């Protein structure tokens with residue numbers, strides 16, 4: 001649970017209130033101006049949505065220089081961030097030819113496979129020559145190459161399931177496969193902080209969706225019990241099937257799923273478990289096999305294992321792994337398999353090669369070193385940030401660590417100050433997080449060296465002092481920022 005310091009909550013609400021009021025004020029004048037100039041299209045409803053459009057124009061666009069910064073290099077430990085200039089107060093930004101070489105704390109490059117790799121890269125280039133960038137065909141037509149079948153066997157074996165299906169996009173894996181697995185008369189019980197691809201897949205499935213408190217097994221149990229007793233809406237018939245959906249590592253929180261407890265509850269109530277390992281597969285566990293390996297859960301107890309290749313493997317696409325029957329069924333029903341062009345062959349080769357390195361099948365121990373490094377780096381960085389007094393979310397071993405910012409003014413301040421000191425960071429705010437809970441999200445990589453981390457910590461510490469986000473100071477004797485001493489919960 002995040003407990004916001006009282007004054008911080010107040011000032012954050014106040015800031016958003018002020019931004020909102022100013023925005024509305026300016027919109028009011030814009031309306032009059034439009035009316036006066038005859039700019040309105042007669043008879044049409046507005047094409048953009050009201051409040052979303054307002055948020056984009058009046059809040060997001062004010063700090064848009066902090067988002068979507070183009071880079072001109074691989075997302076390695078260091079990146080080239082392209083400098084942009086604006087002649088209209090950041091309303092529009094124009095790329096320059098200047099770049100700033102920054103330490104990268106923003107990419108999901110957990111194992112460092114996103115940059116050139118001595119084992120993967122030559123093989124990817126060969127696959128490009130042997131196959132092509134695209135298969136120009138769906139899997140059922142001409143889009144299944146030998147690489148695709150090899151990849152599916154390799155993934156099934158790696159995650160510890162009898163079979164797997166691979167698609168060209170992680171997002172579509174969730175959003176297109178959930179409707180094939182469950183539909184009307186089914187019940188989905190989803191963690192409140194599940195990724196948008198799960199939310200949209202659940203909505204698109206037509207099943208009834210219930211939400212349980214983030215990572216709270218006891219609440220999951222009460223939701224399950226209540227809904228099983230209640231049955232389907234109106235008819236009260238038993239549910240056709242029940243599926244509980246959770247993530248391995250929650251990407252905005254850096255938290256590990258309480259999988260052992262959740263699996264036990266699902267077994268008790270005969271609900272299927274659907275686990276999205278986008279951020280955990282490859283990154284955690286002794287041999288990189290994800291949250292099941294780390295927490296000692298038998299993969300036989302997780303019915304559907306989903307994951308993406310866009311993080312630890314430095315590629316693209318997603319997978320579903322499960323029993324032979326389920327995968328066979330999905331290959332005949334899932335639109336992402338039947339109607340979408342298959343994953344690009346070089347991307348498939350990258351995944352196969354990365355898995356081989358992780359498993360040591362490349363004949364070196366680089367994979368094991370990477371896994372040891374990401375764990376060491378994550379735990380070192382997290383404990384240093386906490387010592388400095390930042391409010392850091394998430395669990396040990398997780399390479400994702402959000403630093404709470406709260407106040408809307410601190411979002412651009414943190415991002416811009418870090419960039420000035422050659423540190424590329426990602427800040428996230430509403431709608432990706434609740435309005436009050438804006439944060440900077442640090443993602444570490446096995447590619448970071450100790451010196452990199454020490455440099456990053458120095459910069460973050462000085463920026464943290466400057467903008468006042470050390471909410472949990474180590475020595476409470478110093479009066480802290482605007483907040484006064486803050487009680488630790």
Ligand SMILES: Cc1ncc(COP(=O)(O)O)c(C=O)c1O
Nearest residue numbers: 169170171195197251278308310
């Ligand atoms: C939990 C989760 N699932 C699915 C996805 C979508 O994957 P992709 O980015 O590979 O499309 C993401 C992306 O960040 C994610 O965090």
Ligand SMILES: *[C@@H]1O[C@H](CO)[C@@H](O)[C@H](O)[C@H]1NC(C)=O
Nearest residue numbers: 062063065066086089090416
């Ligand atoms: C525009 O962005 C730059 C950083 O890219 C920042 O320093 C500046 O304050 C911004 N200007 C406004 C008006 O927000």
Ligand SMILES: *[C@@H]1O[C@H](CO)[C@@H](O)[C@H](O)[C@H]1NC(C)=O
Nearest residue numbers: 083084085095096097098099
């Ligand atoms: C690029 O950087 C140089 C040196 O910092 C600066 O003088 C120049 O104005 C920059 N160019 C642009 C287009 O911003």
